[in-house]
Amino acid sequence: MSKHIYLVIVTAALAGLLYSPVMAQTDSIWIETITANPGGIYSVSMHCRIYQQISGLEVPLISTGQALVFDVITKEGSIIPEEMIIGGIIKNDGNRIRISFIPTFPLNPIEPPGGKLCEIHFHVRPNAIDQMIAMDTLTDTIYSNPLTLAWLRGWAPDGVTQIPLAFGKGQIEVVSGMPCGDANNDGDINVSDAQWVTNFIFVGGEPSALYYLADVNVDDRVNITDVVYLINFVYSGGPEPCAS
Numbered sequence: 001m002s003k004h005i006y007l008v009i010v011t012a013a014l015a016g017l018l019y020s021p022v023m024a025q026t027d028s029i030w031i032e033t034i035t036a037n038p039g040g041i042y043s044v045s046m047h048c049r050i051y052q053q054i055s056g057l058e059v060p061l062i063s064t065g066q067a068l069v070f071d072v073i074t075k076e077g078s079i080i081p082e083e084m085i086i087g088g089i090i091k092n093d094g095n096r097i098r099i100s101f102i103p104t105f106p107l108n109p110i111e112p113p114g115g116k117l118c119e120i121h122f123h124v125r126p127n128a129i130d131q132m133i134a135m136d137t138l139t140d141t142i143y144s145n146p147l148t149l150a151w152l153r154g155w156a157p158d159g160v161t162q163i164p165l166a167f168g169k170g171q172i173e174v175v176s177g178m179p180c181g182d183a184n185n186d187g188d189i190n191v192s193d194a195q196w197v198t199n200f201i202f203v204g205g206e207p208s209a210l211y212y213l214a215d216v217n218v219d220d221r222v223n224i225t226d227v228v229y230l231i232n233f234v235y236s237g238g239p240e241p242c243a244s
Contacts, residue, residue: 030168037177039126039213048114055109067128069094079115081108126180127242135170181241183214194230216241
């Protein structure tokens with residue numbers, strides 16, 4: 001190899017180091033696997049195992065199907081520093097979410113060996129019966145940007161990847177539960193369910209674990225339109241709950 005070619009290769013390598021993000025070695029990130037019921041409200045934990053500091057991380061998740069709806073990301077039980085911000089941008093009617101761990105000043109990175117990153121809250125639509133849903137990345141990889149002063153790069157639909165990290169997808173097994181429309185969970189669909197929804201809307205209180213069973217028109221909201229739907233079904237022979 002000539003000296004000229006050797007110098008070109010060395011120069012190119014040095015340029016790559018100067019203009020590329022500092023890459024953090026990582027072992028894995030994974031999501032819990034749970035069993036869920038149609039209409040239920042749930043959450044799963046995302047965990048990581050790392051070997052070097054990570055000052056920024058982004059995970060683009062997608063659910064395999066339309067039955068699972070992402071709701072919110074929270075810090076409960078998280079190891080991430082107090083100053084770091086968790087952002088969750090929901091797309092595609094709840095089918096996709098971009099989870100960003102954003103550094104702030106002063107920089108306080110995620111430290112080895114890692115641990116729980118965040119809690120992913122979601123609900124299962126009431127018309128989802130006996131199926132397996134995966135929380136997966138768009139390209140089976142995630143990416144991080146450990147540069148101290150860099151903003152995290154925007155999320156692209158094809159899952160732009162800077163650093164491939166081992167990823168374990170979460171499996172949500174949906175099994176048959178109470179019937180859609182049984183808002184008060186008594187095993188039957190009748191006017192008392194319409195009364196339960198009306199009471200919840202106007203009086204309030206904590207939603208039940210199977211709160212979305214009351215979402216009889218399957219629009220991911222429990223409101224007065226569901227009451228009208230139920231009354232129409234019970235008294236006028238209208239469409240069955242979750243028929244739409």
